[in-house]
Amino acid sequence: MREVLQARAVRLGESAATREEAITRCGQVLVEIGAVAQPYVAAMLERERSVSTYVGEGVAIPHGTSKEHVTRDAICVLRFPGGIDWDGENVVVCVGIAARGDGHVALLAELAEILLDPERARALREATDVDAVMKELT
Amino acid sequence: MVERTVAVASRTGLHARPAKLFVQEAQRLGVPVKVRVGSGKEVPATSMLGVLSLGAVRGTEVTLSAAGGPEGEAAVEALAALLARDLDASDG
Numbered sequence: 001m002r003e004v005l006q007a008r009a010v011r012l013g014e015s016a017a018t019r020e021e022a023i024t025r026c027g028q029v030l031v032e033i034g035a036v037a038q039p040y041v042a043a044m045l046e047r048e049r050s051v052s053t054y055v056g057e058g059v060a061i062p063h064g065t066s067k068e069h070v071t072r073d074a075i076c077v078l079r080f081p082g083g084i085d086w087d088g089e090n091v092v093v094c095v096g097i098a099a100r101g102d103g104h105v106a107l108l109a110e111l112a113e114i115l116l117d118p119e120r121a122r123a124l125r126e127a128t129d130v131d132a133v134m135k136e137l138t
Numbered sequence: 139m140v141e142r143t144v145a146v147a148s149r150t151g152l153h154a155r156p157a158k159l160f161v162q163e164a165q166r167l168g169v170p171v172k173v174r175v176g177s178g179k180e181v182p183a184t185s186m187l188g189v190l191s192l193g194a195v196r197g198t199e200v201t202l203s204a205a206g207g208p209e210g211e212a213a214v215e216a217l218a219a220l221l222a223r224d225l226d227a228s229d230g
Contacts, residue, residue, distance in 0.1 A: 051158050056187050063154060065226075099150070102195045108153050109193030116187050 004107050005138055009033050009076035010130045019091075022084045023048055023062045026076055026096030035074035035098040040064050044096070054089045057115040058125050061108070063097035073103030077133055079125075092125045110137065140211045141203045142218040148225045151195035156225035161186045163220055169213035171204045183217060 009029055016022035027041030043064030047053070054060045064070070076096040083090045095111060097104055114120045114136060127133050148156035164171055164183035171183040175198060181188025183202070194200055202217050204210035 047155075051155050053154070053158075055190060061154070065155075097154075102151065105151055105153060105193050105195050109191050112187045112190035116191060 004073050004103055005075050005077070005134070006033060007130055007134055009074065010133050011076070012079040012081075012128055012130060012133070014078045014080045015082055016080055016084055019048065019084055019086050020045060022060075022078070022080060022091070022094055023096075026062050026078055026094050029076040029078065030074060030096055030098050033074060033076070035070065035072055035076075036064075037069040037071070040069040040098065043069065052087050052089075054086050054091065055112070055115070057118075057121040058083075058090060058092040059095065059111075059115060059121075060086055060089075060091045060093075061095045061097055061111075063099065067100045070098045070100045072098070073100055074098045075104055075107060077137070079127060107137065139203060140206050140214050141201055142214050143199050143201045144218045144221045146194050146196055146198050146200055147222050149196055150226050151198065152192060152200065152221070153190050153194075157186060157189045159225050160217065160220055161189055164213075164217060167213045167216060169204060169209050171202055171210075171213050171217055174201050174203075175199070176201075 014025055016025055023044050027044050030036045044062050047065045048062055053062050078094045083092050146152050172180040173183050174180045175192050202214045204214050
């Protein structure tokens with residue numbers, strides 16, 4: 001799973017005024033790390049409009065709908081300490097996903113396990129240390 | 139006790155959008171249904187995080203279970219039918 005999440009894709013001090021801004025930030029990070037091409041960002045926004053990617057515990061998992069524009073399986077973890085209004089839910093952590101295959105599924109399952117444990121979920125929402133997030137997720 | 143095992147048909151497996159549609163349907167049915175993979179832990183079909191934690195990909199065999207009786211059977215039947223469809227291909 002390590003190659004799917006790189007330390008440089010973990011950003012813990014983000015801010016965004018809206019859900020759209022937050023998703024765009026996730027997309028930009030995926031572009032920066034070479035996982036997706038620019039048009040993927042628009043696909044992420046479109047996907048969000050069709051069904052919310054909020055999963056619970058203050059976490060959303062924005063992603064595009066197709067493999068088009070995806071170079072490799074990768075995720076990014078962005079933390080918005082100020083919170084974002086996500087269609088009525090308060091989101092603090094966004095896990096942006098770029099997927100060509102099933103490489104990210106095990107990591108998502110691991111993320112869900114963490115979030116099912118209230119203490120670990122809280123630790124992730126309050127994380128300020130990239131190494132700690134990496135250790136928790138990989 | 140009623141059980142049904144079905145292979146996940148959605149291209150992207152049972153997460154993201156297919157998981158959301160599955161969980162929404164389970165919530166709508168309002169009958170307690172549990173989901174597991176093989177002999178793994180059971181999670182409520184109404185829990186998005188629970189369903190995500192299964193890590194089911196396309197082709198993974200998922201077992202649904204509910205208390206016996208017409209309501210349980212109907213719920214398991216409906217959710218099994220949903221899993222057997224490619225939910226990435228449908229609208230909504």
